[in-house]
Amino acid sequence: MLKLLKEIFRTGEATVKYPFAPMPVCKDFRGKPEHKAEDCIACAACTVACPANAIQMETDTAAGTRTWSINYGRCVFCGRCEESCPTGAIRLSDDFELAVGSKADLTRKAVFTLADCACCGKPFAPAKEVDYVARLLSQSARGAEEADRLRLTASTCPACKRAQDVQQIAGMGIARQMEAGLSKAGKPAKELETTP
Amino acid sequence: MNVPVDPKTLVAEMTPVSTSEQIATMKKALLKSIQRSAYVYRVDCGGCNGCEIEIFSSITPVFDAERFGIKVVASPRHADILLFTGAVTRSMRMPALRAYEAAPDPKIVVSYGACGCTGGIFHDLYCVWGGTDHIVPVDVYIPGCPPTPAATIHGFAVALGLLEQKLKAETHVEAAGETAALPHPDIPYALRVRLEREARRMAGYRQGGDIAEEFMALLEGHAHTPGSFSLSERMMEAIGEERDPRRAEIIGRLADVVQQAVRGEAA
Numbered sequence A: 001m002l003k004l005l006k007e008i009f010r011t012g013e014a015t016v017k018y019p020f021a022p023m024p025v026c027k028d029f030r031g032k033p034e035h036k037a038e039d040c041i042a043c044a045a046c047t048v049a050c051p052a053n054a055i056q057m058e059t060d061t062a063a064g065t066r067t068w069s070i071n072y073g074r075c076v077f078c079g080r081c082e083e084s085c086p087t088g089a090i091r092l093s094d095d096f097e098l099a100v101g102s103k104a105d106l107t108r109k110a111v112f113t114l115a116d117c118a119c120c121g122k123p124f125a126p127a128k129e130v131d132y133v134a135r136l137l138s139q140s141a142r143g144a145e146e147a148d149r150l151r152l153t154a155s156t157c158p159a160c161k162r163a164q165d166v167q168q169i170a171g172m173g174i175a176r177q178m179e180a181g182l183s184k185a186g187k188p189a190k191e192l193e194t195t196p
Numbered sequence B: 001m002n003v004p005v006d007p008k009t010l011v012a013e014m015t016p017v018s019t020s021e022q023i024a025t026m027k028k029a030l031l032k033s034i035q036r037s038a039y040v041y042r043v044d045c046g047g048c049n050g051c052e053i054e055i056f057s058s059i060t061p062v063f064d065a066e067r068f069g070i071k072v073v074a075s076p077r078h079a080d081i082l083l084f085t086g087a088v089t090r091s092m093r094m095p096a097l098r099a100y101e102a103a104p105d106p107k108i109v110v111s112y113g114a115c116g117c118t119g120g121i122f123h124d125l126y127c128v129w130g131g132t133d134h135i136v137p138v139d140v141y142i143p144g145c146p147p148t149p150a151a152t153i154h155g156f157a158v159a160l161g162l163l164e165q166k167l168k169a170e171t172h173v174e175a176a177g178e179t180a181a182l183p184h185p186d187i188p189y190a191l192r193v194r195l196e197r198e199a200r201r202m203a204g205y206r207q208g209g210d211i212a213e214e215f216m217a218l219l220e221g222h223a224h225t226p227g228s229f230s231l232s233e234r235m236m237e238a239i240g241e242e243r244d245p246r247r248a249e250i251i252g253r254l255a256d257v258v259q260q261a262v263r264g265e266a267a
């Protein structure tokens, strides 16, 4: 009996104090994904990575907005969103106290504005993303002129870029053939027809 | 021919069971003056069993939900709280409804785990209803996959009205002129990519990213306070201070990457 009591005192109390005292969590605990909308560029990398589709994006071109949303009720706390985020806007926190009485309280949203294409004027990507990419690209630019050109490229939509590329390549091809044709003076007419 | 199909038309929608007003007032009274133990009956509606394991770990001596009188019982007829886990598979709908009907009114329905809340990772499977609230009215949602025992206890406390819920629905609207800061503007972009790639190659995505962040902070600290130390001396100091040999090796490797980049060698 005495031995048993001794053993009990030696062991002490195993039960945690939670919820009367805060619960310590281990390092790298994967709790609620905390989204800092100020740092988010609405690039949708997390949306693609999220295996449970807890993070979703909705683009409304008429209103010119893109809405990011997360449903904590669907999240499986895998951490793939934080792995894929280029700006570190989403991080899994220590917070595990997520119980709610109404389902609507499980969602969080962030609304971002869309930027218009510098060429055709149609909305094509979030303004913050375009701005971020332009600054990132001009970081490695050699001069102010190249930085301006990179910024312009970043603010052009893919369709316009493609059209411009086709035009450029076509122009280059003709110029090259003209050069080739002129160097072999005498028979330029035939070679002009070949594609670049 | 190829008309897009609205997925909603492919799934039959069930009207969930609704409760009468009388029962709702009874439930409020129960929540207000529950002066006794609350008995929990667990309804597994087709989860992966992760949630069940966590429910049982929350009644172990370490978490000891029974100190609040929360006791898991074997029959829905003894239950005050029904705990629905799993994404509600088609075949579990009727058994779940039978358990619901068998529990005496007023009863509190708790939806447990990501599966119970919304269907979780299984939400778009053909064979699930995707959440407890598709079949019965739910009072409390406990998200998590699975919720930890502490989260379970917090959920019960919310269900019994002992604690307030912490989450609130929020919408952030982009402010005019809001921009995201570029990380480490002083470090050339190409070098940053090389460092992050090397750290992640050696330590995995998450920890590698963290180590690369720490290392770049170190590098920037050096750029801002160019004292008597040279860059390599600083690196050696950081490696020497590191207690974990694995981290020391990674930091050493990152220092090599910086030296390579300084000498202009390709990756």
Ligand code: SF4
Residues within 6 Å of the ligand: A033, A049, A050, A051, A052, A053, A054, A055, A070, A074, A075, A076, A077, A078, A079, A080, A081, A082
């Ligand atoms: S932790 Fe996983 S499931 Fe949760 S939001 Fe991030 S990617 Fe999605």
Ligand code: SF4
Residues within 6 Å of the ligand: A035, A039, A040, A041, A042, A043, A044, A045, A046, A047, A068, A084, A085, A086, A087, A088, A089, A090
């Ligand atoms: S990956 Fe990061 S920056 Fe991109 S949308 Fe998600 S949270 Fe925002």
Ligand code: SF4
Residues within 6 Å of the ligand: B046, B047, B048, B049, B050, B051, B052, B085, B086, B087, B112, B113, B114, B115, B116, B120, B121, B144, B145, B146
């Ligand atoms: S929420 Fe996660 S742990 Fe629980 S049953 Fe669903 S998949 Fe399994």
